[in-house]
Amino acid sequence: MDDIDQRIIASLIADARQSYAEIGTRVSLSAPAVKRRVDRLRAGGVIRAFTTVVDPAAVGWTTEAFVELFCTGRTTPAQLTVATRRHPEVVGAYTVSGEADALVHLRAADITHLEQALERLRAEPFVTSTRSMIVLSRLVDSPTVIPTPTAG
Amino acid sequence: MDDIDQRIIASLIADARQSYAEIGTRVSLSAPAVKRRVDRLRAGGVIRAFTTVVDPAAVGWTTEAFVELFCTGRTTPAQLTVATRRHPEVVGAYTVSGEADALVHLRAADITHLEQALERLRAEPFVTSTRSMIVLSRLVDSPTVIPTPTAG
DNA sequence: GGTGAAACTATTCGCAG
DNA sequence: CTGCGAATAGTTTCACC
Numbered sequence: 001m002d003d004i005d006q007r008i009i010a011s012l013i014a015d016a017r018q019s020y021a022e023i024g025t026r027v028s029l030s031a032p033a034v035k036r037r038v039d040r041l042r043a044g045g046v047i048r049a050f051t052t053v054v055d056p057a058a059v060g061w062t063t064e065a066f067v068e069l070f071c072t073g074r075t076t077p078a079q080l081t082v083a084t085r086r087h088p089e090v091v092g093a094y095t096v097s098g099e100a101d102a103l104v105h106l107r108a109a110d111i112t113h114l115e116q117a118l119e120r121l122r123a124e125p126f127v128t129s130t131r132s133m134i135v136l137s138r139l140v141d142s143p144t145v146i147p148t149p150t151a152g
Numbered sequence: 153m154d155d156i157d158q159r160i161i162a163s164l165i166a167d168a169r170q171s172y173a174e175i176g177t178r179v180s181l182s183a184p185a186v187k188r189r190v191d192r193l194r195a196g197g198v199i200r201a202f203t204t205v206v207d208p209a210a211v212g213w214t215t216e217a218f219v220e221l222f223c224t225g226r227t228t229p230a231q232l233t234v235a236t237r238r239h240p241e242v243v244g245a246y247t248v249s250g251e252a253d254a255l256v257h258l259r260a261a262d263i264t265h266l267e268q269a270l271e272r273l274r275a276e277p278f279v280t281s282t283r284s285m286i287v288l289s290r291l292v293d294s295p296t297v298i299p300t301p302t303a304g
Numbered sequence: 305g306g307t308g309a310a311a312c313t314a315t316t317c318g319c320a321g
Numbered sequence: 322c323t324g325c326g327a328a329t330a331g332t333t334t335c336a337c338c
Contacts, residue, residue: 001210006211009204009206009211012203012204013203013204013206014203015201015202015203016168016169016202016203016204017168017169017202019312019313019314020313020314020315021312021313021314022313029324029325030324030325030326031313031314031315032314032315032316032317032324032325032326033323033324033325035314035315036323036324037323044210045207045210046206046207046210046211047204047205047206047207048205048206048207049167049204049205050167050168050169050202050203050204050205051164051165051166051167051168051202051203051204051205052161052164052165052168052199052201052202052203053199053200053201053202053203054161054165054198054199054200055197055198055199055200058153058196058197058198059158059161059198064246066218066246066248066255068285077288077289077291080291081291081292084291084292085291085292090292090294091292091294092290092292092293092294093290093291093292093293094216094218094285094287094288094289094290094291094293095287095288095289095291096218096285096286096287096288097284097285097286097288098283098284098285098286100285102291103218103285103287131250132249132250133220133246133248133249133250133252133255134248134249134250135246135247135248135255136229136246136247136248136249137229137246137247138244138245138246139229139232139233139236139237139245139246139247139254140233140236140237140242140243140244140245141243141244141245142242142243142244171331171332171333172332172333173331173332173333181305181306182305182306182307183332183333183334184305184306184307184333184334184335185305185306187333187334188305305338306337306338307336307337307338308335308336308337308338309334309335309336310333310334310335310336311332311333311334311335312331312332312333312334313330313331313332313333314329314330314331314332315328315329315330315331316327316328316329316330317326317327317328317329318325318326318327318328319324319325319326319327320323320324320325320326321322321323321324321325
């Protein structure tokens with residue numbers, strides 16, 4: 001992972017459908033050289049996937065919520081992973097420090113759908129209680145972060 | 153937006169670098185037909201971007217947090233948007249129902265960097281207090297949702 | 305929405321630093 | 322080990338039906 005790799009990644013984050021030749025002009029490399037680096041980054045797990053950012057509303061998912069999960073003492077992260085992945089409405093789940101044990105990001109078609117998903121989540125045996133924050137408006141939602149780490 | 157558009161989108165979410173011909177075989181359409189639909193979806197704002205999912209750790213961002221923002225009474229969503237976009241560490245920001253007024257998703261290089269970002273955020277004039285949840289582990293983190301809305 | 309042709313890319317070589 | 326240039330295979334994109 002050198003500086004050129006970083007720039008290739010930044011370029012692919014900006015547009016995943018760019019040609020290798022185009023990336024090459026940006027980073028001053030030939031297309032085959034870029035491809036070799038991208039293949040290496042993919043094999044090494046640095047690049048996980050090429051994906052498409054879709055307007056959630058256009059696709060029918062208009063309701064979103066963050067739910068804090070309070071769990072029984074003996075709940076493992078592995079249990080949480082398995083449980084949360086069962087629910088298709090879960091788009092993100094994290095164990096966190098603070099009062100709650102986990103934070104779950106839900107996306108649903110509407111309030112009714114969200115309520116159903118929430119009830120299913122609350123029915124998990126290790127969940128003792130939940131606290132929901134319904135998203136009223138999305139102010140910022142960067143698909144991925146452009147890598148410029150040394151900003152501190 | 154018909155069923156074929158949905159399937160094209162699902163396919164592009166799974167792999168944004170697929171050829172139009174490949175998508176065409178999945179949805180039983182010719183490559184030019186697929187391109188026309190993709191162009192239309194892009195122009196209509198349904199498809200926002202083609203991007204790359206990168207392992208945040210590999211790129212140097214190892215620390216993540218969700219911060220609940222408590223604001224003064226007269227704070228508008230527009231103010232929040234402007235303020236949160238100023239900070240490069242903010243990867244997501246939402247106004248929410250519940251105790252807090254907003255939820256901010258931060259990503260930083262390390263704890264020190266996160267602390268700095270948090271202090272800068274707390275220095276915003278409309279912020280009265282904050283409550284942080286540091287992410288201990290990422291259980292689920294779907295880059296985008298595969299559109300299968302009618303699951304309720 | 306399909307077809308076919310032209311322009312452009314991707315990908316695989318051999319070869320050089 | 323990494324990058325380059327050339328040749329082949331495949332893709333995008335266009336006009337037209």
